[in-house]
Amino acid sequence: MALAPRLELRQGQSLVMTPQLQQAIKLLQLSNLELAEYVEQELERNPLLEASTGEPAAGPEERDGHEGEREQVLTSETSLSLSEDGPMPGRDGDLDTDYDNVYADESRSDTQNDAAATAPGPQGSDWQSVKGGGGGTSDGDFSFEATLTREPTLAEHLTEQMHTALKTAGDRLIGAYLIDQVNEAGYMTADIADVAERLGTDVEDVEAVLQVMQTFEPTGICARNLKECLSLQLAERDRLDPTMQVFLDHLELFAKRDFDQLMKLTGADREDIACMVDDIRLCDPKPGHAFGAEPVVPVVPDVFIRPRADGSWMVEINSETLPRVLVNQQYYAEVTKLSGDPGAKAYISECLNNANWLVKSLDQRARTILKVASEIVRQQDSFLVHGIQHLKPLNLKTIAEAISMHESTVSRVTANKYIATPRGIFEMKYFFTSSIASSSGGAAHSAEAVRHRIKELIDVERPDAVLSDDNIVDILKGQGVDIARRTVAKYREALNIPSSVQRRREKKAYA
Structure with a gap:
């Protein structure tokens, strides 16, 4: 049979994911902090979206977007008693997104989907008038976080000491270069000979500057290895005697807990070895970590689990982690009524569709998290009652089959999500073990x-x-x-x- 180009028609089925559907998928795997940042970006991009500052409604109901001025996303706590049978509690008219059908074809990667879902849009602006003196805002709100300052970094701390300790411009040049070679733990990572060659100076000059910098605070900074770091700290406390020096020369034996060999090398008895070990444990092996550390962000649970009086469990979505977003229907009506530009009307209509889809996607995300969390609680009831020894083996497939969803959906829902239980706060992934x-x-x-x-x-x-x-x-x-x-x-x-x-x-x- 001869090979030749030809035209032919083929009919087949394939999954086409719209940008809105890709957005809904992306929202599933975002943590509460990432979700808040994403919604903030959408608020700036879409002029019809507004952030709700009011209290969440006690019982949200689905409303038609054209019947009121604004439409609010589901923000109230939704509870589910596992002792009751029946469908998930919620509003009528759920989002028409079948995640099980969506994930039936995983032919496209997440990177491709995310790239296709990213669409440029105009940047919205929100001007707020300022009244009165002292820089106060019109609503009188005061942000304490706006007055906070960051801690100095390790490089800034060392540079400040360098300008005082080093007198000549050449020494300061060497010191500035050495500071750039200090890692986060406070250790010097560069070789002295390489530094001298690069700066065109003598090794003795670099060594002299390094010795001065090793006197900086915190003690042990700019050391080239762990032995030197410990030596600097022990010398400051007058504990660096010849016996301790031999001990530091054989730190690998200390790591292996081979104290018998250490006693032979140092000539010390067991009590002296124990004292030297105590002195070493008082040292900081990573002195640089005391500066420029990122603030500790507490884990905010996405789901609360509380026991009921009848022995069942109440599963609640944490409303504090749910963005409160409103769609400004009045602004849409005014623009479409007063504007005669077809391009402006098409743009504002697209903004309305995107805003409504975002609101519904956030609502569906909350319901899906609640559904997965409820099934996890049902499967791991023994753990919640008796403790970790009664944690059952669990995989994504078991949860997916129980709630009629695809495994990919469950995987995305459980990523970066936390559950607050009577036994502590756990990541959802914690409950899935082999x-x-x-x-x-x-x-x-x-x-x-x-x-x-x-x-x-x-x-x-x-x-x-x-x-x-x-x-x-x-x-x-x-x-x-x-x-x-x-x-x-x-x-x-x-x-x-x-x-x-x-x-x-x-x-x-x-x-």
Whole structure:
């Protein structure tokens, strides 16, 4: 058969994802902070969107966008009793988005979908009049965050000390370059010879400047390695004697808890070794972390779980994490009525459609999170009642089949979401763990529960009876957990627990 170009018609089915549908998918996997930032951008881009500052309605109801001036997204807490059977509580007329059908074809990557969903738009502006003196706003609001200042960075802190300690311009030039080579932990990462060659100076000059900089605060800064960092801090406390110097020369033995070998090298007894270990533990191995640290942002749960009097669980969406967005229908009506430009009318109509879709997408996102969280609570009821030892093995497929959604939807919903339970705040992903078979043929055990059990066994072990990995395997098998030794070793290392040999050495040193 000869090869030749030809034209032919083919009929087939394919999934075409509109920008609005891609937006709804993107909203699912955003955390509450990312969602707030995304909505803020939409408020600037779309002139018909407004941020609601009022209290959320006690019982939101779906309203037609053309019947009122504004339409508000679902913001009130929605509760669901797991002891009751029936559909999810909510409003009539849910968003016409079938996420199960959407994710039936994953042929396009998230990057491609996100790029296709990004569309340029005009930047909206919101002017606020300022009245009175003292820079007060018209509504009298005062933002305390606006008065806060950031902490100085490590480079700024060192530069300030450098201008005082170094007198000549050449030394300051070398010092400025060395400060750029200090990492976040406070260690000098550059080689002295390379610095001298690059700056066209002698190694002795660079070494002299470095020695001056090593006297800066915090103590131990600009050290080239851990030994030098500890030496600087111990010398300041007058604890750097020859015995301690030998100890620092063999820090790898301290890491292995080989105190017997350290006693031979230093000539010190066990009590002196214990004192030196205490002195080293008072040092800061990363002095640079004290400067320019990012503020700690507390985790804000997306879902609350509270027990009911009848023993069931109440699942609530955290209304504080839901953006309150309004659609200004009055402004849309005025523009379409007064403007005779067809382009302006087309633009404002597109803004209205995008605004309505965003409101409905936010509403659907909240309902989907609530639906997934409710099923997780139903599956992990034993964990909520009895604790981590009763955490069940769970995967995305089980949740997806129970709520008639695709696994991709569940994966996106559980990403960067947190649940506040009576036992603490957990990421939704925490409840999805692999299973370990039971040696007695019963129900499988959760990997997280087994890790917790391993930690408990090691925490209560006696100094004269340190458990090896084989001993832990035997104990777990006696409790009905069919686990291999290499799995125990993997879980132990994930918990940052040293081997039995190192634990035995450490316990003997402090016995």
